[in-house]
Structures are given as structure tokens and as C-alpha cells.
Amino acid sequence: MRPMLCTCLLISAMLVSGCWDRTEINDLAFITGSAFDLTKDKKFLLSVQIAVPSSSQGGPEGAGNGTQERFFVLSATGKNTNDAFQKIQQKSSRKLFTAHRSVIFVGEAFGREKGVNDVLDVYAHDPRQRLRTYIMVVKGGTALEILQTHYPFEQVPIEAVKEMEGLRSELAVTLRDFFVEASGEGINPVTGVIEVQHSPGGSNDKNNIFKLAGSALFKDLKVVGFLDGVDTDGFMWATDRMKHGRVSTELPNGAGIVGVMLNHADRKIKAEVIGDRIKVNIRLSGQGSLVENNSALDISRPKNVALVEKCLEKTVQKQVRSTIDKLQRQYKVDSIGFGRDIYQNRPKQWNAVKSQWDPKYQNAEVSIEVKIQLKGSGMAGPPLQLKDKETIH
Amino acid sequence: MKARYSAVTELDHPELEANDTIKADLEQNETVFKRLFQNCSDVEYREIRTAGRLQWLIVYISSLINEEVVDNHIVKHLIAKCSEADHADLRSAETLNDQMISAGSTKMTVNLKEIVSKVLSGYAAVLTRADDRAVLVKAAGTKQRSLEEPSSEPVIHGPRDGFIENISTNMGLLRNRLRTPRLKMESFTIGELSQTAVIISYIAGIAAESLVEEVRKRVTRIQIDGILDSGYVEEFIEDLPYSPFPQVHSTERPDVVAAELLEGRIAILVDNTPFVLIVPMTFWTGLQASEDYYTRWPIATFVRWIRFLFIFIAVFAPPLYVAVTTFHQEMIPTNLVISIASAREAVPFPALVEALLMEITFEALREAGIRLPKQIGQAVSIVGALVIGQSAVMAGIISAPVVIIVSITGIAAFTIPRYSFANGIRLLRFPMLFLAGMFGLYGIVLGFLGILLHVASLRSFGEPYFKPIPLSFTSLKDTFIRAPIWAKTNRPILGGTDNPYREPRGQKPGPSRGEQSS
Numbered sequence: 042m043r044p045m046l047c048t049c050l051l052i053s054a055m056l057v058s059g060c061w062d063r064t065e066i067n068d069l070a071f072i073t074g075s076a077f078d079l080t081k082d083k084k085f086l087l088s089v090q091i092a093v094p095s096s097s098q099g100g101p102e103g104a105g106n107g108t109q110e111r112f113f114v115l116s117a118t119g120k121n122t123n124d125a126f127q128k129i130q131q132k133s134s135r136k137l138f139t140a141h142r143s144v145i146f147v148g149e150a151f152g153r154e155k156g157v158n159d160v161l162d163v164y165a166h167d168p169r170q171r172l173r174t175y176i177m178v179v180k181g182g183t184a185l186e187i188l189q190t191h192y193p194f195e196q197v198p199i200e201a202v203k204e205m206e207g208l209r210s211e212l213a214v215t216l217r218d219f220f221v222e223a224s225g226e227g228i229n230p231v232t233g234v235i236e237v238q239h240s241p242g243g244s245n246d247k248n249n250i251f252k253l254a255g256s257a258l259f260k261d262l263k264v265v266g267f268l269d270g271v272d273t274d275g276f277m278w279a280t281d282r283m284k285h286g287r288v289s290t291e292l293p294n295g296a297g298i299v300g301v302m303l304n305h306a307d308r309k310i311k312a313e314v315i316g317d318r319i320k321v322n323i324r325l326s327g328q329g330s331l332v333e334n335n336s337a338l339d340i341s342r343p344k345n346v347a348l349v350e351k352c353l354e355k356t357v358q359k360q361v362r363s364t365i366d367k368l369q370r371q372y373k374v375d376s377i378g379f380g381r382d383i384y385q386n387r388p389k390q391w392n393a394v395k396s397q398w399d400p401k402y403q404n405a406e407v408s409i410e411v412k413i414q415l416k417g418s419g420m421a422g423p424p425l426q427l428k429d430k431e432t433i434h
Numbered sequence: 435m436k437a438r439y440s441a442v443t444e445l446d447h448p449e450l451e452a453n454d455t456i457k458a459d460l461e462q463n464e465t466v467f468k469r470l471f472q473n474c475s476d477v478e479y480r481e482i483r484t485a486g487r488l489q490w491l492i493v494y495i496s497s498l499i500n501e502e503v504v505d506n507h508i509v510k511h512l513i514a515k516c517s518e519a520d521h522a523d524l525r526s527a528e529t530l531n532d533q534m535i536s537a538g539s540t541k542m543t544v545n546l547k548e549i550v551s552k553v554l555s556g557y558a559a560v561l562t563r564a565d566d567r568a569v570l571v572k573a574a575g576t577k578q579r580s581l582e583e584p585s586s587e588p589v590i591h592g593p594r595d596g597f598i599e600n601i602s603t604n605m606g607l608l609r610n611r612l613r614t615p616r617l618k619m620e621s622f623t624i625g626e627l628s629q630t631a632v633i634i635s636y637i638a639g640i641a642a643e644s645l646v647e648e649v650r651k652r653v654t655r656i657q658i659d660g661i662l663d664s665g666y667v668e669e670f671i672e673d674l675p676y677s678p679f680p681q682v683h684s685t686e687r688p689d690v691v692a693a694e695l696l697e698g699r700i701a702i703l704v705d706n707t708p709f710v711l712i713v714p715m716t717f718w719t720g721l722q723a724s725e726d727y728y729t730r731w732p733i734a735t736f737v738r739w740i741r742f743l744f745i746f747i748a749v750f751a752p753p754l755y756v757a758v759t760t761f762h763q764e765m766i767p768t769n770l771v772i773s774i775a776s777a778r779e780a781v782p783f784p785a786l787v788e789a790l791l792m793e794i795t796f797e798a799l800r801e802a803g804i805r806l807p808k809q810i811g812q813a814v815s816i817v818g819a820l821v822i823g824q825s826a827v828m829a830g831i832i833s834a835p836v837v838i839i840v841s842i843t844g845i846a847a848f849t850i851p852r853y854s855f856a857n858g859i860r861l862l863r864f865p866m867l868f869l870a871g872m873f874g875l876y877g878i879v880l881g882f883l884g885i886l887l888h889v890a891s892l893r894s895f896g897e898p899y900f901k902p903i904p905l906s907f908t909s910l911k912d913t914f915i916r917a918p919i920w921a922k923t924n925r926p927i928l929g930g931t932d933n934p935y936r937e938p939r940g941q942k943p944g945p946s947r948g949e950q951s952s
Binding site: 055062063064065066067069071073092094138140141143171195196197200203 | 759760761763764768769771772773774775776778779781784785871872873874880
């Protein structure tokens with residue numbers, strides 16, 4: 042009798058407690074991306090892109106309907122994210138499922154005027170959200186446009202953005218990174234930037250694609266400016282995000298252009314308060330191999346390699362310098378995190394300068410040292426298309 | 435009140451008391467036999483008369499014996515002596531036994547019950563006029579199947595003979611492999627009506643005496659009218675009859691039995707079946723094929739790992755699919771989740787019902803495949819592949835991922851080399867499927883823990899089912915890996931054994947051309 046009783050009690054403990062969250066996969070609407078925008082009358086507009094499952098399978102009965110949409114977009118205005126989300130749910134026959142969302146987009150107008158403060162909190166509180174979601178600012182348009190873009194690769198277009206971000210060819214910032222930077226001392230957050238590229242034909246929306254376009258600078262959770270692609274490269278150097286990339290440099294006296302692929306890059310930063318001034322020393326080092334040589338140099342010669350290395354170092358230094366200048370003078374944001382370095386390594390100094398950090402930052406002295414090593418010169422020494430006597434040994 | 439079981443009923447010849455004897459009167463004896471074997475048309479009474487007088491009587495069952503033995507070794511000699519039949523010297527059973535019958539196995543007895551039981555197992559009873567003893571001559575000669583490769587345990591590399599339905603042939607197959615007087619064959623008879631011969635076989639000194647005693651006890655306490663297969667015995671001697679896991683290993687292969695005997699286990703042979711039982715069994719036995727020991731060890735180890743992998747797939751693949759698609763959609767990569775959702779778009783059933791539907795259909799196909807005559811088996815597989823594999827998906831009743839999962843599971847169950855073990859594993863899939871459908875991964879974890887607890891607490895003849903886990907290092911050489919034969923110097927530890935070593939150390943071969951390696 043006792044074992045029977047125990048079994049019954051155990052089974053009822055399993056059955057009556059807890060919540061029953063069984064959902065068939067076909068009762069879910071998989072959200073692949075969300076967008077935050079401002080409407081014309083300054084209201085908060087939330088849009089979600091939902092994958093349409095049946096069209097992505099070339100199944101037996103679906104062979105003919107190639108024209109069917111792979112996704113559709115639902116939008117709603119609301120007081121906050123939760124409210125808008127509820128309104129979207131009312132438009133959907135399936136339960137909205139956010140765990141597969143890979144990117145959230147913030148429209149430029151929304152980011153500049155309202156700031157992301159109001160929309161971010163739901164991502165930290167709701168367990169159904171993923172902190173690995175990328176956050177991006179849409180430059181020069183509404184975020185909704187991105188969701189409506191038909192991208193030819195991938196089952197759903199937003200997956201393409203995720204893949205692009207995964208390649209790390211541009212700045213990729215996840216919600217987690219954003220939260221860490223936004224809450225940290227002495228650093229202002231940044232995000233990646235995406236923009237719609239209208240098709241050359243003009244009117245046909247179907248041929249629009251999107252492209253990554255640098256980075257967005259935040260201050261007080263509002264967008265204050267953008268860095269373009271070149272500056273973003275410099276920014277990635279300066280923030281130690283550069284792991285591999287391509288650098289091209291012009292050789293002196295118009296001798297030609299040399300392209301290098303970096304496969305290893307490192308940054309050391311040292312910021313300190315000396316008297317009244319902030320001094321920052323950034324040391325960059327990189328290793329790479331030559332992939333393109335449009336000059337007549339025989340690049341297998343050590344003398345020529347040293348020459349190329351010098352030029353590369355100058356180029357990188359110029360690039361990083363230009364980025365830091367923009368950050369310091371034009372946008373006045375400490376996105377690289379000079380303040381954070383002081384805070385982490387010299388907390389006492391940080392406490393002293395914290396209150397007047399902004400003016401001090403703008404006048405900080407930044408010195409940049411670059412050391413680049415070429416580890417390989419590719420498969421050929423001198424350019425193969427030139428005659429031997431034309432090459433410079 | 436219902437009648438309770440009693441070993442002997444009134445139909446069991448009340449006149450056949452344990453100490454009844456035959457008489458010196460031949461006619462009277464014949465009457466006794468004829469009354470006992472009333473309406474038994476296959477009982478033959480060969481009377482040898484001289485001058486109208488009954489001299490000798492031979493009683494045998496024609497369907498059980500080899501007529502040639504009776505003709506050439508008994509009747510022929512008796513008739514040759516007919517002229518001297520009245521000579522007093524020839525009358526006694528001794529003379530009959532010593533001088534007249536030229537057969538190998540004979541026995542003299544007065545006990546009627548023994549005579550009857552021997553006649554029923556293929557002996558010819560020779561009775562003479564002047565003696566109250568009968569000579570029993572072994573003349574058994576029923577038709578036997580020839581030795582064939584066991585169809586339930588085929589191998590590519592390894593001996594191809596299998597046990598047959600005749601117990602003496604089976605004993606011979608074992609003796610051929612272990613030519614030592616230490617190979618014991620203890621005989622028992624079980625079944626009030628079937629009188630089935632059961633042999634307990636073990637190697638003295640290697641099998642623990644306590645274990646042998648336990649097997650003797652469990653086998654002798656069986657009370658039943660008839661034993662038709664070793665499966666009957668298995669169900670009587672198990673430790674935990676409600677477990678889905680077999681606790682007795684049954685095999686058709688003599689090489690398997692010989693190997694197990696050498697490891698200190700005990701074999702139970704039952705007459706009229708090719709399946710020999712081996713106790714105690716462990717979980718790992720269920721995953722070892724005899725071929726593991728005949729192929730080279732790295733390959734055997736690899737194949738063993740494949741089996742470990744597939745035993746998990748056999749139990750957990752469908753439940754995992756159901757759990758992940760109905761509870762944990764966030765665990766699937768985005769592209770895959772959309773693929774699965776697309777495939778399921780037209781399917782009207784929940785994933786659990788879908789999986790159950792396919793699993794049951796698969797089980798039905800499997801069962802039909804066994805029951806159908808070989809010629810129609812082909813048809814079943816075509817129906818299975820076409821109707822279920824393709825049409826069901828086309829019609830949108832079943833989604834393609836489920837078909838894939840069920841097929842993998844089906845194949846996985848067939849990688850388990852021991853048939854009864856595979857059956858138990860297959861059975862577990864269904865409760866797991868329900869648990870997964872109701873509670874998701876939580877249910878799977880609960881179910882897995884339940885199975886683990888059950889197996890860990892299970893015993894076969896007092897030996898832990900999971901032995902040698904936790905650790906007995908020497909026995910582990912044959913559990914997760916199959917160590918080279920020259921490295922397996924120890925017997926697995928099963929109770930006490932006088933001789934724990936199989937072979938001396940240092941037999942690792944090398945290129946040193948037979949010279950002593952230093």
C-alpha cells in the first residue's frame with residue numbers, strides 16, 4: 042500500500058505543480074527581427090518580422106509557389122515595448138516567439154530623439170529575450186524599411202544580417218555588450234549601423250538590399266553621431282576589436298599600392314592623469330601577409346618589406362588618429378573608453394577627474410604607436426606580369 | 435474451491451508407484467506395459483517366441499528410437515540364440531546384457547517407473563522370461579536438424595555452428611570447445627509431463643560454488659507441467675520479473691556459451707530448444723557481440739562505441755525530437771526550426787501523436803516482417819518504405835523529420851547484438867515518448883534517471899547488473915573497450931574464483947621473430 046501511495050503522490054506532484062508550457066512548433070510565430078521607430082506624430086512604433094515557414098521548404102506541395110513571401114512584417118504603436126508587443130500579438134494567429142530573434146534595429150530618428158532607454162529594459166527583464174541579439178542603428182531611414190527588405194540569401198532576410206555581423210567585418214554589438222558599456226564607467230556605448238541600399242533601378246523595392254555602414258555613437262543612450270567605414274576600422278583598431286582585416290597603403294612617391302591581410306592584431310592602451318591633463322598612449326601591433334602588390338617592388342626582399350611595413354604603420358596611425366580626432370572634437374564621446382581604462386587601473390585618479398571628465402577628455406593628449414610585421418609576402422616576390430628588369434629589387 | 439496444483443494426479447497411473455518392480459513373469463509384465471501404454475499406437479512390443487513360448491520381450495517407442503539399433507544389436511542376437519533359448523544360462527539378465535546385446539549404453543533395473551521413463555526417452559527395454567530385471571538399451575534416434583548458423587546471431591567472422599533442438603548434440607558442441615573434465619554437466623529433469631532434461635553446465639574452479647548452488651536451487655524449485663523452451667526456465671529463475679531488462683542471457687551460439695563459462699558464468703541447457711541460458715548477465719553483455727572477440731581489437735572497440743551511441747539514440751531520439759519541438763523551440767538553430775516548422779505546416783497532429791503513430795507503425799512492420807513467410811517479407815519492406823516513408827509525408831499526415839527520426843531509431847535498435855536486450859530497450863522508448871510529450875526535457879531527464887536507478891539496482895543471480903561499474907579496473911578491459919586478447923589477463927570478477935588469471939602476462943607480440951624479448 043505504501044509504495045502505491047508514494048507513487049501516486051509523486052505523480053500528482055509532477056502533474057499539479059508548475060506551468061504547462063507545451064506548444065506545438067506550428068503554433069508559434071518565429072520573430073526574426075524587431076524594429077523601433079518614431080511615427081510622424083512622434084509615437085513609438087514597434088515592428089516585427091515573422092518568418093513564414095511553409096515557403097522556405099521546397100516541399101512536394103509547395104514546389105509551385107515560389108512567389109510566396111518568406112516573411113511578413115507586423116507593426117503597432119504603443120506606450121512601451123510591452124504594450125506594442127501585445128497589440129502585435131492581437132494581429133497574429135500564432136504565439137509570437139522571440140527566442141529566435143537575432144537582431145533588433147533602432148531607427149535613426151528614434152535613436153536621436155527618444156533614445157533607446159525606453160525600449161531596452163524589456164530585454165533585460167523578460168527571460169524569453171536573448172542577450173546575444175545584435176543591436177543596430179539604421180542610418181538615414183526607418184528601421185521598418187530594413188525589415189521589409191528582400192534579401193536573396195538565407196531563409197529569412199534578417200538571418201543575413203546576423204551572418205554579416207557574425208563575419209565581424211564591421212562592428213558587431215550584441216545587447217549584452219551594449220548593456221555592459223552603457224552601464225560601465227568612463228565609456229559610451231556604440232552599435233553597428235546598417236542602411237538600406239536602394240536598387241539602381243530606383244522604384245522597385247524588391248531589389249533593395251541592406252549593407253553594414255560603420256558604427257553609431259551613443260551618449261546618454263541617444264545617438265549622437267555615426268562613423269563611416271574607414272573610421273570604424275580605426276575605431277576597431279583602437280578598441281582592440283580588430284582581429285583580422287585588410288589594410289591597403291600607398292607607397293611613397295606614387296610607386297603603387299600594396300594590400301595586406303591582417304591575421305593577428307593587438308592593442309595596448311595606457312591612459313593616465315598627469316597633473317591637469319589626460320595622457321593616453323595607444324600601442325597597436327599587427328601581423329599579416331601581403332596579398333596584393335601593385336608596385337614594381339620585389340616584395341621578397343627584406344629592404345622592401347621594411348619599406349612596406351613603414352607605410353602600413355603610417356596609414357594605420359593616420360586612420361586611428363582621424364577616428365580619435367572625430368570622437369574627441371566632433372562628437373565629444375568617449376567611445377573607446379579612455380575613462381574606463383583610468384577607472385580600471387587607477388581608480389583614485391578617476392574619482393578625481395570624474396566630475397569634469399568631458400572637457401578633459403576633449404583635450405586629452407593621445408599618442409599612437411603602430412608596429413606592423415609582414416609575415417609573408419604571398420606566393421610571388423616581384424609582380425609576375427613585369428619583366429625582370431622592370432622590378433625594383 | 436478450486437483444485438490446487440498437485441504434481442501427480444489420478445490420471446498419472448496410480449499403479450506406478452515409485453518402488454514398483456517388474457516380475458519374472460513375462461506375460462504379466464506385458465499386460466502391465468499394455469495397460470500403461472493404452473492407446474499409444476507408437477509403442478512396439480517385439481515378442482520373441484520359441485515353440486510358442488514367449489522368451490524375450492522388447493518394448494520401445496518406434497518414433498523415438500533408431501530401428502537399426504534394435505534390429506542389429508538386439509533382435510538379431512536374440513534370434514541367433516533362439517535354439518538355445520531354454521538353456522538356463524541364457525535366461526538371466528546378466529547374460530543378456532553381457533553376451534547378447536551389442537549396444538553401447540545399457541542398464542539393468544527392476545524398477546518399473548524407471549523403465550517407463552527410459553522407454554519414453556528413447557530406450558528399448560529388453561525383458562526376459564526368467565529374470566525380474568530388464569535391460570535398458572539406449573537406442574535413441576529421433577530426427578535432428580543439422581547444425582546451422584544461428585539466424586538470430588549471425589557473424590561475418592567466427593564459428594558458424596549453432597545449437598540445435600537436441601540437448602546431447604548441444605552438450606557435444608560445448609565439450610568440443612572445452613575438453614576438460616572440469617567442465618561439469620549436471621542433469622535435472624523438469625516438467626511433470628514433459629520430463630524435460632535440463633543441464634547446468636559450468637567449469638569447476640572457475641564458477642563460484644555459491645553461484646552454482648544458487649542456480650541448482652532455482653532450477654530445481656521449478657514446478658510446471660511442461661517446459662517447451664528455455665524461455666520457460668528463464669521466467670522462473672529471474673531476479674526481478676517485472677524489469678524490461680533481461681537478467682538471463684540466452685544465446686544460440688556455442689562459442690558464446692564457452693566464452694561465458696570461461697569467465698565463471700553458468701550455462702543452463704534445456705532439451706528441445708537451441709537457446710541456452712547463461713547466468714549471471716550484466717548490462718554490458720547486452721552490448722557485446724561474439725564477433726567483438728574475433729575481429730581485431732581497435733575495430734571491435736570502435737564498433738562497441740557505435741553501439742553505445744546507438745543504444746542512446748534507440749531510446750532517446752524520438753523523445754528528444756518531441757521534447758525539443760514542443761517545449762524547447764529556442765534550442766534549435768533558427769534555420770532548422772523554420773525547416774521543421776515548414777515540414778510540419780500541413781500536419782494536423784501534435785508532434786507526440788505523430789511520433790507515436792510512426793513508432794507503432796514501425797513496430798507493426800517489424801513484427802509483420804518476422805511473422806510473414808520469407809517470400810512475402812520483400813513485399814512488407816516495399817509497403818513500409820513507399821506507403822509510410824513517402825506517401826504519408828506527401829499526404830501531409832506525417833512530417834519528414836519524424837520519418838527520419840523513426841528510421842534512425844529503428845536502425846539503432848538493430849545494432850544491439852542481443853535480441854532480448856534489444857527488445858527491452860525498444861520497449862523503453864514508449865514511456866520515454868510520453869514523458870517527453872508531457873514534460874519536455876524535464877520528463878526525459880526524469881525518465882533517464884528512473885532507468886538509471888532501475889538498472890543500477892538490478893541484480894542477476896546476486897551480481898549487480900552494472901558490474902563492473904563502478905570500478906573494477908581489470909574487468910573494465912572488456913566493457914567500454916575490448917582490450918587485446920593478450921592484455922586481458924584476468925577473468926572478470928564474479929564472486930570468488932580459484933583461478934583469476936586467464937593467461938600469463940607479457941604475451942604482447944612484436945617483431946622479434948620468436949626470440950625472447952628482454
